[in-house]
Amino acid sequence: MNWGPDRWRLYGLALRETGRAMRESLSWGASRVLMGSQSPTRLLFAPQDLRTADPTIATDIYSGFFAFAGRSITTSGRSPFGFVPPSRAWAEMLYGFGWLRHLRAAGTALAQANARSLVDEFVSSRLGDRFTAHETQIVARRLISFISQSPLILEGADHAFYQRFLRIIGHLVRDLERHLRAGALPQQQLMGAVALCYAGLCCEGLDKTLRRASRLLTRELDRQILADGGHASRNPRVVVDLLFDLLPLRQMFASREVDTPEALLHAIDRMLPMVRLFRHGDGTLSHFNGMGVTAADHLATLLTYDDMRSQPIHHAPYSGYERIEARRSLLVADVGASPPTALSSEAGGGCLSFEFSSGQQRIVVNCGTPRIANDAILQASRSTVAHSTASINDVSSCQLVAMKGHWLDRSAARWLLERIGPVVVSGPQKVVAERGERDHVQTLNASHDGYVRRFGLTHERRWQLTADGGRLEGEDLFWGEGSSNPSSEAIVRFHLAPGIKASRAQGGRVVMLVLPNREAWQFTASPGDAFVEDSIFLATPDGMRRTEQIVLALRPHETPSVRWRFERLARSFNPTLPSEPEPELL
Numbered sequence: 001m002n003w004g005p006d007r008w009r010l011y012g013l014a015l016r017e018t019g020r021a022m023r024e025s026l027s028w029g030a031s032r033v034l035m036g037s038q039s040p041t042r043l044l045f046a047p048q049d050l051r052t053a054d055p056t057i058a059t060d061i062y063s064g065f066f067a068f069a070g071r072s073i074t075t076s077g078r079s080p081f082g083f084v085p086p087s088r089a090w091a092e093m094l095y096g097f098g099w100l101r102h103l104r105a106a107g108t109a110l111a112q113a114n115a116r117s118l119v120d121e122f123v124s125s126r127l128g129d130r131f132t133a134h135e136t137q138i139v140a141r142r143l144i145s146f147i148s149q150s151p152l153i154l155e156g157a158d159h160a161f162y163q164r165f166l167r168i169i170g171h172l173v174r175d176l177e178r179h180l181r182a183g184a185l186p187q188q189q190l191m192g193a194v195a196l197c198y199a200g201l202c203c204e205g206l207d208k209t210l211r212r213a214s215r216l217l218t219r220e221l222d223r224q225i226l227a228d229g230g231h232a233s234r235n236p237r238v239v240v241d242l243l244f245d246l247l248p249l250r251q252m253f254a255s256r257e258v259d260t261p262e263a264l265l266h267a268i269d270r271m272l273p274m275v276r277l278f279r280h281g282d283g284t285l286s287h288f289n290g291m292g293v294t295a296a297d298h299l300a301t302l303l304t305y306d307d308m309r310s311q312p313i314h315h316a317p318y319s320g321y322e323r324i325e326a327r328r329s330l331l332v333a334d335v336g337a338s339p340p341t342a343l344s345s346e347a348g349g350g351c352l353s354f355e356f357s358s359g360q361q362r363i364v365v366n367c368g369t370p371r372i373a374n375d376a377i378l379q380a381s382r383s384t385v386a387h388s389t390a391s392i393n394d395v396s397s398c399q400l401v402a403m404k405g406h407w408l409d410r411s412a413a414r415w416l417l418e419r420i421g422p423v424v425v426s427g428p429q430k431v432v433a434e435r436g437e438r439d440h441v442q443t444l445n446a447s448h449d450g451y452v453r454r455f456g457l458t459h460e461r462r463w464q465l466t467a468d469g470g471r472l473e474g475e476d477l478f479w480g481e482g483s484s485n486p487s488s489e490a491i492v493r494f495h496l497a498p499g500i501k502a503s504r505a506q507g508g509r510v511v512m513l514v515l516p517n518r519e520a521w522q523f524t525a526s527p528g529d530a531f532v533e534d535s536i537f538l539a540t541p542d543g544m545r546r547t548e549q550i551v552l553a554l555r556p557h558e559t560p561s562v563r564w565r566f567e568r569l570a571r572s573f574n575p576t577l578p579s580e581p582e583p584e585l586l
Contacts, residue, residue: 039170040203045255047202047248049101049148050305052297058106061099062114068093070372070543079121081128087372088132095122095133096141097149104152112155119146119153120161123168136179136188140195143172144245147202166203173199173209180216185342187233190224193217194245201252210258218263224343225267229274230319233343234336235290236278239271240299246271247305275303276312277323278332281360286332287368288321288353289339290346292539315435322435324442328359329469329568334387335446338398338427349396350387351428351448352461356472356566361515362497363566364388368539379422381538390459390476390492397450397459398427426453440467456482457556459490470568478556485557492552492562494523495535498545502532511550513566520569525552525562 060067064075069089073080085091093099097119103111122128132138146153146169154162173196180192193216200210224232231238246268253260278285284294314323320336333354339347346369356364367386370377380386384396391397400422428450435444447460460477478490496502499516508529513521523530535549554562 039205040166040173040199041205042203043147043150043154043166043169044202044204046150047148047198047252050244050247050298050301051098051101052295052301053101053105055102055106057099057102058108058111058114061103061118062110066094066099068099079125079127080118081122081125085129085132089371091129091132092138092141095128095138097145098141100145100149100152104149109156112152115149115152116154116157116161119168120164134175136176136184137191139172139176139179140188140191143169143176143195144198146172147198148248150202169199169203173206177209177212186220186224187238187343189216190220190242193220194242194249197249198252201249201256201258214261218261221261221263221267225270226318227270228313228316228318229267229270229272230316230321232339233289233347234319234339235346236275236285236288237291239274240285240302243268243271243275243302244298247302272303272306273310273313274316274319275299276310277314277316277321279312280330280332280355280357280362281328282357282362284362286355287366287539288334288350289348290369292369293371293541294539317433320431320433322433322444324435324444324463324465325469326442326465326467327469329465329472330357331355331444331463331465331472333444333446333463334389335431335433335444337429337431337448338424341423341425344424345422346382347398347424347427348382348387349384349391349398349427349450350389351397351431351450352446352459353387353389354463355388358469358515358519358521358568359517361517361519363500363513363515363521364494365497365537367495367535367537370538370544371541372543373538377538382422385491385493386495386538388494389461390478390490392451392455392457392459392478392488392490394491395451395454397448398424401425441465451482452480455488456480456485457488457490472566473563474565475561475563476552477561479560483556483560486555488556490554490556492554492564494550494564495537496548496550498537498540498547500548502548502550504530504532522567522569523550523564524567525564527559528552528554528562530564
């Protein structure tokens with residue numbers, strides 16, 4: 001494969017980021033010279049932490065059991081910071097100190113003393129993976145956690161520890177400002193601005209820091225939160241995580257009677273309906289571009305702070321998503337281009353993929369981002385075949401570039417991948433989508449160019465959802481200069497939600513689906529047969545769950561399109577009835 005265009009695209013990004021870093025370093029450096037550095041003199045108040053807490057976890061932590069992101073260690077009396085982190089996600093959570101909320105929820109003197117001891121131990125010792133612990137986004141999260149949980153940490157502490165804690169906050173503020181001057185990446189800039197605003201509002205003596213941070217916050221919100229409320233990364237989880245931090249921040253500005261940045265107010269107002277766009281009847285979010293497990297309790301808590309009780313938007317052209325509802329049925333589709341490379345560290349090749357649900361039961365899903373996985377599985381979860389869409393020759397519609405074993409091993413852009421991981425360097429850029437309604441039937445048509453460069457093929461998909469929600473019809477078409485190439489094969493996949501029983505009937509022309517609630521659906525396709533194969537749903541709290549997928553295969557030079565249909569049956573289907581044996585896996 002010719003990596004020339006991708007190489008220069010990544011080089012260009014590296015040069016742009018370097019230039020931006022230099023400009024910001026000069027800007028922040030000048031501000032520091034003119035204004036000087038500040039230290040907090042007093043804590044004024046602690047912001048509300050909207051994330052739910054579990055007091056039973058406090059008991060685990062006191063006994064030396066630290067379980068984060070699906071991994072755990074037992075310290076046996078040693079410091080948790082003295083262990084090699086079992087995973088990157090585990091380290092991020094440990095060093096971010098968000099787990100202090102569980103100790104606060106316990107509400108005991110023992111939990112308070114334990115929290116104070118662990119904070120003091122981390123700050124005063126040289127234990128731990130300091131490289132990870134001092135990354136910009138983790139420093140920002142630690143600063144937010146320390147300020148938010150300061151009542152827990154300081155309860156019962158003497159004056160000397162109080163002054164020491166203020167110095168800890170001051171050091172974190174200065175470290176974070178230094179990181180931002182050095183040129184952090186976009187999401188790190190936004191996270192850093194939020195954390196510095198927390199410090200400036202909750203601490204006396206950081207007024208200048210607050211003014212600088214407010215300007216940075218405004219700039220990054222305007223840059224990263226799109227007009228429809230989505231984030232420029234196109235990751236639903238990023239929107240949710242940001243809201244957990246931005247909602248308390250809005251309240252803090254009001255409590256201090258400081259003018260709230262208009263960008264903050266407008267961003268929140270746009271983001272809440274966007275979260276609802278992704279939400280299915282079971283309370284979980286659609287799995288696109290890095291979205292994994294939905295913490296349903298967190299999400300329910302978050303949406304209670306929606307003052308306007310906003311309705312979900314259905315058309316998000318800037319973020320590249322569409323939502324179609326009819327009675328109990330819901331379809332959410334990805335009809336957007338690949339995000340900017342600097343924001344693509346979790347993006348996937350799911351263009352024209354969709355999720356479909358009936359009431360509280362999912363039917364068609366994407367595999368999602370796993371909570372516990374090695375690098376190979378994480379990259380596989382981002383591939384096109386892990387999404388309910390079509391691929392050509394099982395090649396992804398977007399290309400991820402990792403550092404190992406690639407030309408980047410000796411590249412000037414190596415630093416970029418060290419900071420943000422595998423990124424998307426090529427993918428769909430021209431994505432055209434149009435929705436409408438005809439005779440009370442809602443329609444959505446979309447196409448993308450992700451396969452034009454390699455195979456000369458454009459993938460087009462059409463959806464139609466009837467007014468009663470009982471029938472979803474679709475069609476996949478493949479056209480372009482490469483349509484005459486006999487070696488190109490299109491594979492259309494529909495990953496089924498866990499718990500759905502699928503069985504072939506009528507020689508493969510029909511697939512019967514029985515949902516966990518015993519609701520029955522029927523899948524048909526024409527021309528050709530439908531096959532049922534193994535699949536894996538990755539976005540579960542307890543690991544991965546085996547499930548199934550419906551697969552259609554066609555060669556565009558012979559069969560340029562295939563029609564398919566999901567239809568709800570009027571009666572429950574008895575899964576014990578004899579059905580045609582499933583074929584061997586392809």
